[in-house]
Amino acid sequence: MAVEKPHLNLAVIGHIDHGKSTMVGRLMFETGAVPPHIIEGYRKEAESKGKATFEFAWVMDNLKEERERGITIDIAHKRFDTPKFYFTVVDCPGHRDFVKNMITGASQADAAILVVAAPDGVMEQTKEHVFLARTLGITQLIIAINKMDAAKYDQKRFEEVKKDLSALLQMVGYKPADTLFIPTSALQGVNIAKKSPETAWYTGPTLLEALDTLKEPEKPTDKPLRLPIQDVYSISGIGTVPVGRVETGIMKKGMKVSFMPANKEGEIKSIEMHHEEIPQALPGDNIGFNVRGLAKGDIRRGDVCGPVDAPPTVADEFTAQIVVLQHPSAITVGYTPVFHCHTTQTACTFVELKKKLDPRTGETKEENPTFIKAGDAAIVQVKPTKPMVIENVKELPQLGRFAIRDMGSTIAAGMCIAIQPKQMR
Ligand SMILES: Nc1nc2c(ncn2[C@@H]2O[C@H](COP(=O)(O)OP(=O)(O)OP(=O)(O)O)[C@@H](O)[C@H]2O)c(=O)[nH]1
Ligand SMILES: [Mg+2]
Numbered sequence: 001m002a003v004e005k006p007h008l009n010l011a012v013i014g015h016i017d018h019g020k021s022t023m024v025g026r027l028m029f030e031t032g033a034v035p036p037h038i039i040e041g042y043r044k045e046a047e048s049k050g051k052a053t054f055e056f057a058w059v060m061d062n063l064k065e066e067r068e069r070g071i072t073i074d075i076a077h078k079r080f081d082t083p084k085f086y087f088t089v090v091d092c093p094g095h096r097d098f099v100k101n102m103i104t105g106a107s108q109a110d111a112a113i114l115v116v117a118a119p120d121g122v123m124e125q126t127k128e129h130v131f132l133a134r135t136l137g138i139t140q141l142i143i144a145i146n147k148m149d150a151a152k153y154d155q156k157r158f159e160e161v162k163k164d165l166s167a168l169l170q171m172v173g174y175k176p177a178d179t180l181f182i183p184t185s186a187l188q189g190v191n192i193a194k195k196s197p198e199t200a201w202y203t204g205p206t207l208l209e210a211l212d213t214l215k216e217p218e219k220p221t222d223k224p225l226r227l228p229i230q231d232v233y234s235i236s237g238i239g240t241v242p243v244g245r246v247e248t249g250i251m252k253k254g255m256k257v258s259f260m261p262a263n264k265e266g267e268i269k270s271i272e273m274h275h276e277e278i279p280q281a282l283p284g285d286n287i288g289f290n291v292r293g294l295a296k297g298d299i300r301r302g303d304v305c306g307p308v309d310a311p312p313t314v315a316d317e318f319t320a321q322i323v324v325l326q327h328p329s330a331i332t333v334g335y336t337p338v339f340h341c342h343t344t345q346t347a348c349t350f351v352e353l354k355k356k357l358d359p360r361t362g363e364t365k366e367e368n369p370t371f372i373k374a375g376d377a378a379i380v381q382v383k384p385t386k387p388m389v390i391e392n393v394k395e396l397p398q399l400g401r402f403a404i405r406d407m408g409s410t411i412a413a414g415m416c417i418a419i420q421p422k423q424m425r
Pocket of ligand 2: 020022071091092093094
């Protein structure tokens, strides 16, 4: 087998309709991952269904409802290659009702492209996605200021949107000066694979060139295996096949594994990535694997796979450091929103508000506050309403970060800084 290029997981994020799916379709087209005749077929079909211009988006939007509504609902994984890397790209939904799917997508990413339509500029989910990307640990961000064709390729408009975005990045902790801002038209293919006379004023890299400036994430292979389950299939002739991404450690054939909090065990029979069998899987690999001794109903999304001798930690309670993004009133003890952590979504109760912190410096502002509200940072004690795997961010950062959601919006995000484990055996 040819030596594989380094692998990166890339999330494409941004407000609804700003052109994320179109951008991914365009990237796949320009890199040869989808042939022109497929796009041409989609173009004709989309036109005949009154969905003209969605031909690139349809590469990603496969669900019937997605095509009819012209929006992305679930996350989709696709592969494309640049000279330096191969990418697994996760196209995230922009619609506010599907932010939970975006969180799952972003929690698997090493880097993100933020797509912002030039005519609209910074919108509600632009802010929410940037905040979530940051708190979910995505350190590398590339910005495509898209639909430049609909803004007459106007440099002034580009600079305005760039300025607003820079303020947003600064606020959540990205460095605008180290971030690439690229004027694009995903629809017309401008500054994706090649530059265009339309943006003669722009001297920076194309989007594909920018992607090759990303850094390969360090592979935490010296840590214990952690693989959060994203889905479980039952495949005839093979058996139970959980799928997910290796976050830390190495999964090898023959290894004895345990699934928590399901508290089930089995032995790895085979591992598959991109439809090819592989002997072992490393951090960042999106895989399906077959486990001896496991039935489909034994485990589900949200369970985490680890070695039997160092199983994933199930929390009875944990201490969290959080930042409150928005909340209609105040958060007090007893509040029970949903925590989105790796692939689990678990309702957890705030059992104690320990400290209120200055969000910028981290210094304590108040001990045992009676409430916290939007804009506050805090240290809180949390009790999951049912068993849930979470890890200390200092040991396994990939499983220590989460977002907190309630009534369809993101309330807060944070990380786990201490755990009271639940005895499972
Ligand atoms: N003019 C123009 N239109 C574009 C461009 N990119 C995307 N669009 C159009 O914008 C609409 C929405 O595109 P999508 O790619 O589905 O947007 P999205 O961000 O994936 O939307 P959600 O997944 O629902 O959040 C479609 O009509 C696209 O053809 C662009 O560069 N220029
Ligand atoms: Mg989409």
